Amino acid sequence: MADNSGFRRVPASAIRAFITDALAAAGLPQDDAAKCAMLMSEADLTGADAHGVFRLPQYVRRLKAGGFNARPNITVATLAPATALVDGDNGMGHLVMSRAAETAIALARETGVAWVGVRRSNHAGPAGLYAEMPAAAGMIGMYTAVANANHMAVWGGADPLLGTNPLAIGVPSGEGAIVLDMATTVVSYGTVKNYALQGKSMPPGWMVNTATGEDVTDAKRSAEGLLLPIGGYKGSGLAVMLGLLAGPLNRAAFGRDVVDFNADDKSETNTGHFIIALDIARFMPLDAYTAEVDRHIGELKESKRLPGVDEIRIPGDRRRECHAERTRNGVPLAPPLIAQLDKLAAELGVAPLAAR
C-alpha cells in the first residue's frame, strides 16, 4: 500500500482542510474549494497518488496565472431527452465533472440511460471518481476524458498526439462499487511524475525513446520519450476512438489541439469528457443484479490460480482496501511532496499540513 519508509501518514481530513484553504486562498468560493478538496482527498484515499493533493501546487499555479477560471458559470444544455452538453466555463475539472455526473444520473432516472458530454473543463483527477458516482446511485457508470497532455504517439508514430485517455467503468456490487479505472497507456503520466519525484526508476515497457526506439527507464528523463499503449495498436486505437468521443464531439480539444497543462499554466485547455449513466432498475431489480455480480466476482476470486499467485484480485479490490487502510492510518505522503506543500502554504498564507 505504498507505505515506503520516510513517508509521512497524514489524515485525509487534514488533507481535505488544507486543500480547501489553499484553493479558497487561490480564489475559489468556499463551497467549490471544499468540493474539490473532498474529491481530491478521495483520490488520495483510493490510492490514485498522482491525482490527489499531489496536483494541488499545479492547480494553484494555474488559478493564479489565469489558466483556470476560479468563478466559472457552469451551464448544462439538454440536447435531447437523454443527452446533455455541459460547458465548464474553464472551471476546475472536479466541479465541472461532478455537475456532468449529477446530470447524467438525473437524466438516466427519466430515460433509462444518459450520455453527457463536457467541454471547456479541466483536469478532474482520477477517472474512477466519476464512474463511481452513477454506481453509488445504483447505476452503471462509464467515463472517458481527453487527457491534459499528449504523452503517447499513435501506433507507429513518434509525435505526441495522444493522451493516456482513460476509460473507467463503475458497477454496483454488494460490497460497494466495483470500479475499473484504466489508462489506455501501460501507465499514466502522473505515475511517471510520481516516480520522478521519488527518484525511482521505471521498468522497461512503460516508455519508448522516440529517437532511439529504446526504453526510457529514468523517470526524470521522461521528456525524451513517449508512453506506450496497452496491447500495441489496440490501446492506441482505443485512445483515438475515446478521444474522438470525449473531444471533438463536444467541440473540445484532441490531438494537435491539446494544451500541455504541465508546460503551460495560462492557456485554457478546453478539456473534454463524457459520462454515461445506465439505470439498472430498468433491466432488473438492483439487488438482483448486485447479487449476480457478487456471485460472479466470488467465482472469479475463488478460481484456480496460476503457480506463484497468492490471491486473485479484480478491478476495485486495491481501491477499496486502500480506502479502508488509509482512512484508518492516514495517506502516505512522500517527503518531497510535503516540502512542496509546505512551500505552497507559505506562499498562500494558509496553515501547513503539519498544523492540522
Add this chain to the structure above:
Amino acid sequence: MADNSGFRRVPASAIRAFITDALAAAGLPQDDAAKCAMLMSEADLTGADAHGVFRLPQYVRRLKAGGFNARPNITVATLAPATALVDGDNGMGHLVMSRAAETAIALARETGVAWVGVRRSNHAGPAGLYAEMPAAAGMIGMYTAVANANHMAVWGGADPLLGTNPLAIGVPSGEGAIVLDMATTVVSYGTVKNYALQGKSMPPGWMVNTATGEDVTDAKRSAEGLLLPIGGYKGSGLAVMLGLLAGPLNRAAFGRDVVDFNADDKSETNTGHFIIALDIARFMPLDAYTAEVDRHIGELKESKRLPGVDEIRIPGDRRRECHAERTRNGVPLAPPLIAQLDKLAAELGVAPLAAR
C-alpha cells in the same frame, strides 16, 4: 492482405449465395438465411477471417443438433424511453444483433442516445459489424458481447472463466465509418483456430500454458493453454466489466455459466450483448463532426513516424482497404476450409462454392 499462395479467391457474391443456400437447407427461412449470409460475407470482406464463412460448418452443426433455433421469435421489450432488452429466442446471433442495432438506432433518434441489451442470442460474428451500423446511420456505435467460449482466466487465475469479450466502437468519417474492433485478449480464439487450420505456429505472448506458465506456440495445442489479456490486469479487468454489462445485466451468461459452443452443439448459449447508439446531430451537425474527425485522423496519419515505420495506420484502415481489395479480387479462402465447405455442400445437398 493474407493472399497466401494456395488460397483460392472466391467472389463475395458466391460466398453469400452459398451461405444462403446452406442455412436455408439447415432450416432457416430464406430471408433470414440471406441476412445472415450478407453479414457473414461482410465479415469475410472486411478481413475478419475467423468470423465469416469459416464459421458456417459449426453454425450448420448447431442448427442440426438443435443448439440454435432456426425459427426464433425475436422480441423487443422497451424498458424505458432510451433502453430496450432484446430476447433472441436462441436464434442466429446475426439476426438478433441486427434487430438490436436497429432498435438502438431508432430509440436514439428519439432520445439522443440508447442502450439496448440482448439475451438469448448467439455468436454473431465480428463485433465491428454492429458498431458500424449506428455509424452508417450517422451515429456513434459502441458494442460488446460475452464471447461464446472462455479462453482466458481472470488475471492471476488458471481457470477459463473469461471470454475475449470484444469492444467495438464505430465513428462516422468523411470516408465512411471508422471502426475499432478489439478483443480484450491479445488475439481472438478465432485467430488461433485459423492458425491451427493453416498449420501456422503462434508467436509468444498470445497464450500461456496454465500448468507450466510457458507460452503455447503450437496452435493445434491451444487446448493446453489460455489466451492472455492486453495490458495484463487491465485487459482482464476490462473483460470482466464488459462481461458484467453484456451478460448478467441482461440475464445472459457470463463466467462459469458460459456454454463452450466449440465443444457443445446442443445447449443454448444464452449469449448476451449490448449496443449503444448516440445521435451525433444532437451535439453538432453531422458533417461538422465528420470534418473534425477527418482533420484529426489526417493529422495522426501525417505525423512523424518511428524509425522503420512506412505508414501510420489507424483503426479501420485495414478493414476498409481489405473490403475494397476483396470486393475487386475475391475473398482468399484456405484450401482446408474449401474442403470443409465442399463436404458441407455435399451433406446439405447444395451447390458447392466452385459451382457458383
